[in-house]
Amino acid sequence: MSDAVKEVGERLIAFLPNLRRFAISLCRTRDIADDLVQAACERALASAERFEPGTRFDAWMFRILRNLWIDQVRRQKTAGVQDDISERHDIAGASGDREAEARLTLKTVADAIDHLPDEQREVLLLVCVEELSYREAADVLDVPIGTVMSRLARARKSLAEATGITGATGRSQVMKGVNE
Amino acid sequence: MTRADFSDDILMRFADGELDAETSAEIERAMETDDELVSRVGLFIETRQAAKAAMQSLLDEPLPAELEAAVGRMVAEKTSAQSAPSASVLAFPRRAANDRRASRWLVAAASLAAVFAGLGGYWLGGRGEPPSGGALPLAAVSSPALAEALATVASGEERQLLASNQRFRAIATFRDSAQALCREFELDSADRSTVVSVACRAGSEWRVTFAVAAPGGSGGYAPASSTETLDAYLTAIDAGPPLEAGEEAKALADLREVRQ
Numbered sequence: 001m002s003d004a005v006k007e008v009g010e011r012l013i014a015f016l017p018n019l020r021r022f023a024i025s026l027c028r029t030r031d032i033a034d035d036l037v038q039a040a041c042e043r044a045l046a047s048a049e050r051f052e053p054g055t056r057f058d059a060w061m062f063r064i065l066r067n068l069w070i071d072q073v074r075r076q077k078t079a080g081v082q083d084d085i086s087e088r089h090d091i092a093g094a095s096g097d098r099e100a101e102a103r104l105t106l107k108t109v110a111d112a113i114d115h116l117p118d119e120q121r122e123v124l125l126l127v128c129v130e131e132l133s134y135r136e137a138a139d140v141l142d143v144p145i146g147t148v149m150s151r152l153a154r155a156r157k158s159l160a161e162a163t164g165i166t167g168a169t170g171r172s173q174v175m176k177g178v179n180e
Numbered sequence: 181m182t183r184a185d186f187s188d189d190i191l192m193r194f195a196d197g198e199l200d201a202e203t204s205a206e207i208e209r210a211m212e213t214d215d216e217l218v219s220r221v222g223l224f225i226e227t228r229q230a231a232k233a234a235m236q237s238l239l240d241e242p243l244p245a246e247l248e249a250a251v252g253r254m255v256a257e258k259t260s261a262q263s264a265p266s267a268s269v270l271a272f273p274r275r276a277a278n279d280r281r282a283s284r285w286l287v288a289a290a291s292l293a294a295v296f297a298g299l300g301g302y303w304l305g306g307r308g309e310p311p312s313g314g315a316l317p318l319a320a321v322s323s324p325a326l327a328e329a330l331a332t333v334a335s336g337e338e339r340q341l342l343a344s345n346q347r348f349r350a351i352a353t354f355r356d357s358a359q360a361l362c363r364e365f366e367l368d369s370a371d372r373s374t375v376v377s378v379a380c381r382a383g384s385e386w387r388v389t390f391a392v393a394a395p396g397g398s399g400g401y402a403p404a405s406s407t408e409t410l411d412a413y414l415t416a417i418d419a420g421p422p423l424e425a426g427e428e429a430k431a432l433a434d435l436r437e438v439r440q
Contacts, residue, residue, distance in 0.1 A: 005258050006259050009259055013248075013255060016247070016251060017239050017241075017243060020238075020241075020243065020247070021238040025235070025238075026383065034246075042408075042411070043411060045255065045258045046411075068411075070352075070422060071351065071352055072366075074335060074351055074352065077279065077336055092373075108234070109233070110234040127228075128196075128228040128231040128302060129235045134193075136200055142356050142424060153192055158191055165230060167218075167219040167221070167222030167226055171411075
């Protein structure tokens with residue numbers, strides 16, 4: 001029993017940067033994200049026995065964190081204290097220069113990700129950034145695999161349009177990407 | 181067959197390494213002669229790489245010292261507490277008083293007393309007798325208005341309870357380890373106090389299994405301390421994840437059907 005807590009504890013600390021990155025992309029503001037990470041760690045330690053060895057620790061943690069976030073959003077929504085999170089865009093950082101530049105040129109990738117609908121952003125993060133499989137992402141998000149795929153495809157389409165990615169890098173590049 | 185029509189779905193799965201070896205080989209062969217196919221695949225690969233690269237800076241950011249310290253403390257506390265084997269998962273409501281986290285529950289118990297006093301027997305039908313062991317009384321929901329709200333109000337919505345000055349707010353629906361349907365909700369009273377509560381189905385009625393009163397003047401929503409207690413409770417009963425809106429609607433509809 002103490003092994004489970006010990007193991008979760010050790011992995012938790014090593015995993016903090018990734019957990020925080022996912023949290024920031026969910027709440028898009030660092031203060032709230034840090035509180036959320038802390039709450040998720042507490043929850044994970046309290047239920048360490050429920051982590052099944054051999055399954056992905058990162059997926060388990062993302063799921064705990066995301067469920068806490070959903071609860072929190074519901075509370076805020078119903079309590080009328082929502083201090084419009086959708087207006088905050090913290091992923092790309094608050095660089096005035098970059099904002100000015102974005103008006104002239106295409107958006108940076110970070111900006112484009114920041115502006116995706118929540119449900120697309122989270123699936124893009126889980127699959128493309130955190131490298132979860134579709135199945136694992138579906139489990140984290142509690143949705144069918146088909147939903148993961150359609151959200152993911154839409155996310156990439158908007159991302160490509162917003163940033164000017166065309167996919168025309170040539171065959172050798174693409175094959176390299178496939179084999180990575 | 182080099183001119184097979186590969187759907188975007190298939191190509192995305194290919195780019196993400198989710199495709200079986202046979203189909204993957206087929207696509208690779210087709211790509212040798214089909215530039216358009218190459219660029220369609222390229223779009224998925226490039227967006228993946230671009231997303232990963234763009235989010236790298238967040239990973240490289242130094243962790244806030246407070247966060248790192250807080251989690252480190254938490255881990256240290258938990259691992260040292262583990263020497264006492266009873267410190268794993270707290271069952272509610274009965275558990276030895278020498279558990280080091282018992283103090284948390286005493287707070288909950290005290291608040292619970294306040295809840296029942298405050299509601300003036302509102303939830304206490306004739307069945308509020310405490311279970312053996314002198315632990316907390318688990319009350320059946322005797323108010324038809326509350327039972328109705330529990331069975332109908334979707335999570336995220338709120339409603340004024342009929343014939344009372346209380347506002348009911350549904351937070352989430354989930355199943356406990358025995359698969360009983362449970363709802364987390366909050367009740368605001370006229371004195372601005374808020375009760376954070378969980379009720380689960382037991383036979384044909386709702387039973388309140390958890391309640392904490394948040395002091396008045398908290399502005400209509402539960403402060404963090406009471407939700408922490410709730411979190412600990414949800415962990416203890418092995419609560420499943422919140423149901424999606426569709427699942428919840430179905431579970432509640434089933435409930436209403438059974439009741440007829």
